[in-house]
Amino acid sequence: MPKEARPSTGEQARQHALAQLRQAILRGEMAPAQRLVENELAEQFGVTRASVRAALIELESEGLVERIRNRGSRVRVVTVEEAVAITECRMVLEGLCAGKAAREASDEQLDQLLALGEAMSKAVADGEPVTYSDLNHELHARIREFSGQQVAVELLERLNAQLVRHRFQLALRPGRPQKSLSEHLAMIEAIRARDPRAAEEAVRSHLAGVIDALRE
Amino acid sequence: MPKEARPSTGEQARQHALAQLRQAILRGEMAPAQRLVENELAEQFGVTRASVRAALIELESEGLVERIRNRGSRVRVVTVEEAVAITECRMVLEGLCAGKAAREASDEQLDQLLALGEAMSKAVADGEPVTYSDLNHELHARIREFSGQQVAVELLERLNAQLVRHRFQLALRPGRPQKSLSEHLAMIEAIRARDPRAAEEAVRSHLAGVIDALRE
DNA sequence: CCGGACAGAATTGTCAACAATTTTGTTCAA
DNA sequence: TTGAACAAAATTGTTGACAATTCTGTCCGG
Known part of the structure; x- marks a missing residue:
């Protein structure tokens, strides 16, 4: 105790x-x-x-x-169906954030995203899933932050808090980091290209992938 | 008192x-x-x-x-900027709901939407903005409900509650119901056609219009 | 006339005791 | 043995009083 x-x-x-x-x-x-x-x-x-x-x-x-x-x-225990529903909401809200971030982030902030992407690639190459999971989390947080969309940020933080238990389960699945990495790099690429539409689409397809993985 | x-x-x-x-x-x-x-x-x-x-x-x-x-x-007083941010979140979340509703609503439910659309047309033709505003609210609620996305429904109800004061202001603006009506009819049309992509797009462009109106 | 210190009022934060409710275990009759 | 009625225990809901904090208006020195 x-x-x-x-x-x-x-x-x-x-x-x-x-x-x-x-x-x-x-x-x-x-x-x-x-x-x-x-x-x-x-x-x-x-x-x-x-x-x-x-x-x-x-x-x-x-x-x-x-x-x-x-x-x-x-x-509260979050069932798989609930986790899927939550992630669907994350999908559209983070899509919104990514689009705004692509428009409004400063060049400095874009560099931070690039650095995060490189760190993530390294973590996967070195086979460190825990480090990768942390960086993953940070990338999503940064994109939210750079969007300047305070309302979406608060909603997303609330939603993410409910998923803690499922996140662990997902991060340790073999092969998952490799697939996830390329999706993340595409997100970063689209935002750095300042292409809101592509950024939103990249985030959405990434989280659609997460939903598939959740369903096993 | x-x-x-x-x-x-x-x-x-x-x-x-x-x-x-x-x-x-x-x-x-x-x-x-x-x-x-x-x-x-x-x-x-x-x-x-x-x-x-x-x-x-x-x-x-x-x-x-x-x-x-x-x-x-x-x-709490909601500033115009906050109202815009809230409506941006509504835009993507209701877009999600509309897409799911287009897939999963029963034929009976689709008929309800059609009836609502007719009632809204009549309210505009008769020049009754209050009735129209109520029907408007009900249409959005029905679409949420038919999506079966409980998480999104809860988020949206919370967001809507924060907008009460701005809703009044918007509904009474001259010319607003006419513009809004055609957007609503397009939403209904897309859902009845069971076209998720078009439904999402219709809802999003409608709420994008609301955002423009909020900004005056 | 002005600004800071200070006392009093108003209001929120905290506490411990009490009441109401639900759960659990026991008894007794069929 | 089973089941219902009932009593006891555990837990939450409620209450009023007290402590801590912030606000307000006044007084005094400059």
Whole structure:
């Protein structure tokens, strides 16, 4: 059992509890469908139940936690169908972002994408799937960021948070990095060419591929 | 000042407060940027502050309310730029839904769309912009529903809720219904033709038109 | 006349106790 | 043995009071 967290003076209790719990779920420290008892969490994080409650309500509307009236909270499990539906939404939203990024990114930012692409190629060549997965994640984050589309960014971050468990499963599949790499390079190429239409199309076909892989 | 709501026995207090508050905001009974004091709301709705607090936290993550630490809550005001960004997201998400609806809707559902289109034409011919606006809203809702894409539906409902104030402004603009009507009819046509690509394109160009109108 | 320090008011954040609900385990009769 | 009724335990929902923070208006020195 993890040691009780420090009182964390400046930080308000609710935000503390919220951050701790979200991290714990995202890091996969909570088993899927595990029950989240307010009392236990309160003791574990060193805050009162009211703060835990507030945090749980917030996590519920982020889609990370499931709450049933008078029955308590659990870590939400995302079925494969849901993961597919989520990825379909990612597909169009990231497509939007890629198109805007192709129009509005600075030359400096385009160089960052190029560097990321090279790092990803190297990771695949060296057979390091974990490094590749991290870079993958970062590439998508950068494209979102460069689009300047704040609303889409927030929606996508929420959606991505719900997929943590499926991401692992996908990254370690043999042969997957190779296929994924060329799609990613095409995305980078289209954005660097400042071709919004091609950029959107590249992102969409990449995520269509992810959907196929999710379905096995 | 509105009379205190009934205790609403079965319903739990938090859900009661949440529903009341959300309705009040969506109906425009709360002035934009109006301060929401927890005590006042608690008394007004006949629940305790804790329930109001919980409701406010939830409404914050729905984007209807803005909360600042130790400073309280206000009704969130959506700037024109934000409304544009939101509508861009609607554009791609509703495009996704239209494509899926074109594939998966039943013949019966397609007939509903046709009937809606006729009603909309009539409303424009009769010069009834309010009726037209309602039908407009219903058409979009039906398309979402027929797609069977639950994740997209939830995202879109959240986004739409944030636009209430801008919707009014747009619907009453002279000449707007005429332009909007033909775009809507094209959407219906494409879905009824079971042409996903055309359906997506029709929805996107319609909402691109809405974006132009928003920018004036 | 102006600006900063300070006290008071208003408001949000936190807490511990209590009430209501659901689940679980036990008993007893058929 | 099975099933329903019931009691006990666990857990969530609610309440009112208290603490911490921020805002507001006043006072005093310059």
